[in-house]
Amino acid sequence: MGVKVPHEQRKASPRKYLMCRPTYFDVTYSINPWMDPERPTSMETGLSQWKWLFDTYAGLGHDVRLIEPVPGLPDMVFAANGALVVDGKVLVARFRHPQRRDESAAYLEWFGRGGWSEVRQAEYLNEGEGDLLFTGTEILAGTGFRTEARAHDEVREFFGRPVTGLTLVDPRFYHLDTALAVLGDGEIMYYPAAFSPESRAVLAERYPDAVLAEEADAAVFGLNALSDGRTVVLPRAATGLAARLRERGYDPVGADLAELLKAGGSVKCCTLELRE
Helix, strand or coil, rough: CCCCCCHHHHHCCCEEECCCCCCCCCCCCCCEEEEEEEECHHHHHHHHHHHHHHHHHHHHCCCCEEEECCCCCCHCCCCCHEHHHEEEEEEEEEECCCHCCHHHHHHHHHCCCCHHHHHEEECCEHHHHHCCCECCCEEEEEECCCCCCCCHHHHHHHHHCCEEEEEEECCCCCHHHEEEEEEEEEEEEHHHECCCCCHHHHHHHHHHCCCCCCCCCCCCCCCCCCECEEEEEEEECHHHHHHHHHHHHCEHHHHECCHHHCCCCCCHHHCCCCCC
């Protein structure tokens, strides 16, 4: 059983986020099991759903900044993959698939004019907050499909923070942020079956009070969620997960990003946190 915390004790903190308008959103190739180029997509629908997310963050009092989309890079809307930003330092992603590699230059340029203490591109394959989630004390680092395991050491050295490696085993959950979300105050939620037995043991030991997701909620990307410490924005279809969050004193807000999910992304994928 998890620890029940009264709703009034949950404290939201203002955040800074980076997002990218889905001006060129489309599914023209397949680099994850969610992508089917034969299935029609609508940039207009994707933009409307993205705009709802942008407005929701702004309404919650968060500072949302924008990076300009680049023609020919339809997945750039998934800004979380672009970098990891902790303590004012920025490690820009090095993407595995050639279809996304040119995104790195756009993030290097954007951060390069932002006054950050240190900005560089990763040496090893590393897909930003897709696979690197900062809990406030440590970095949970995924591998198995996109980010190389040796990138975890690079992350540890660059940020000077503890890094815990976790191995993903289900291709539907190809990034860590599709199978695990940081809630705040040392709490996380995750889908155990997405991880190797060894990683499940690590998570159970380190986070014994974690919110555990059922497959039905994980399969609708319910864990691709974002928390400010009190409000958790997550896919609307993850009703069971929302109920569990409510029991823990969080305020779940349901999002409909079904169009963007056709490319294998949802709430967290669209959102890169800027930690100064």
